[in-house]
Amino acid sequence: MKNKKIINKILIAPYTIWMIGFIVIPLLFIIYYGFTTKRGDFTFNNVVDFFSLIHLKSFYLAIRLSLLSTIICVVLSYPLALIFREGNFSKKSFIIYVFILPMWMNSLLRIFAWLTLLEKKGVINLILSFFKLPNINIINTDAAIIFGMVYNFLPFMILPIYNSVMKIDENTINAALDLGASKVTTFFKIILPLSVPGMVSGITMVFIPALTTIVISKILGGGQVLLIGNVIEQEFIESSNWHLGSGLSIILILFIFITMALTSKYYDKEGGNFL
């Protein structure tokens, strides 16, 4: 008994050290910086500054873009999940890999790839010009950022939704058809409600990283579109104002905690563990 406890402790030790070193201590630093001035005096100003017009604006923008991307991801994921479910093709796992595969590549690289594709004189426009077609001009706009978010986070939506749609017993769906429901009715009355847990874990896995993204908005927004993540980054790096950066972060972290607490009721633990 005792031995087992000691072994357990030894096994847990690396994680505990990792957690303390990389999560707890940085968090304590953020809290310390967030509530102090440069001179080290206690203050609420950094935290309250989150609610200044300029910061609220970039926070609102971040929420708007990440919500839109999340909705687009949901709308794209369902048809795919249903096709996977219904499909008789034996290469199911292959198709799933097509979606997972890009995740093995550094996301920074992938975003840069889209930059070269979408740029004013980028690959896509070159091809369009070649065929004498009108050029697209979305780089450095909200649209480009939404595009980047959807592209980057879509797999995190597809997998949990696919997972929970796959878990629905075939006969539950057959029963709805049997009782006269059309495929559309069956989707809205049976499949959608039964996959809510997967959808919720997908939403948390897309919405929160999208909300706090720095890279996508920086590269595809060309510095023209400032999201809350970019504002915080600027405070830390360009203005070297760690105190304000930490203050803003505290509110953002609180916001994320509240969001997660609200959705945890529906959170599908199994689906979440899929990755």
Place this chain on the structure above:
Amino acid sequence: MAKKLIDLVNISKSFDKDLIIDDLTLSIKENSFVTLLGPSGCGKTTILRIIGGFTSPDKGQVFFDGEDITNLSPNKRQLNTVFQKYALFPNMNVADNIAFGLRVKKKSESYIKDKIKYALKLVNLDGYENRQIDALSGGQQQRIAIARAIVNEPKVLLLDEPLGALDLKLRQEMQYELIRLKNELGITFIYVTHDQEEALTMSDTIVVMNQGYIQQMGTPEEIYNEPENAFVATFIGDSNILPGKMIEDYLVEILGSKFKCIDSGFGKNKLVDVVIRPEDVELVEKDSEKAILKGVMTHSIFKGEMYEMECKSNDGFEWLVHSTILKEPGTEVGIYVEPKNIQIMNKPQSEDEKALDVEELDE
């Protein structure tokens, strides 16, 4: 004569190259109670799924009321299914489950409310309207599944082992309820079970299946009293199956002794299988004139309405005997069988009839 309602014509179906249903043809009359009976994995559910439209046959056609419905989607078919594993909607409570089909058909809420009440009463679950599905026992779920199907008043009800999860008493009650329901509503029942007793008590036609073939189709009496082959005989009730030789018409040789029988037309010296039901084996005094074979009692168990005994005849065959009169193990007895109780069957012949192989039967 009742008209044909459902016709399966030359249906074949394979899964991953395994032939599950092989060229099956079956007619189901309006208002009948047809039971598909067979061991696990013989393709009963597959046939129901083909009739319900959840899987399409590789070959053959399905007709409903004379109309080809082979490719009609399930929501357009005038039949309802009670699925083997209930398949209730876990995101809805009992009332919403039952109401599902009616809401799809846009019935009025007051009509729906009455129907729910009526259906719950029928399945002995009044007052369960607001229960969640996962708060029900298996047997209760099964009954809700029945209620959900019947409120739609379908022309045909497909039931896949609907009483499997119920205890004996409730099962018998539900058997009566289902028969009453069928007669009241004038629904045609296609019923799947692997419980032969249930099949015998409920149906007016039994289809005995094994490995995708129909072994025999007939009334319960025909199936029980005149099994066409050894598979049917063993599957329906207990029986003694013996190798025999038809010496001539009305005379069969079993275990080296000659028995009179009432079958003819097999030819001379033809090898056959002989079925004798255990209740038809008469144990007589060993010196009696009636005794055709002699043997020794080996086992006896009291079963309530009769004794189940085993008797080893001199040639080594173990006879299963049902009788109200006990013969103690060790007693020497004579064996006699009335000619009318000897059922002669052809031996399996062709490759096709391999399906009859009794060895395969493991229920």
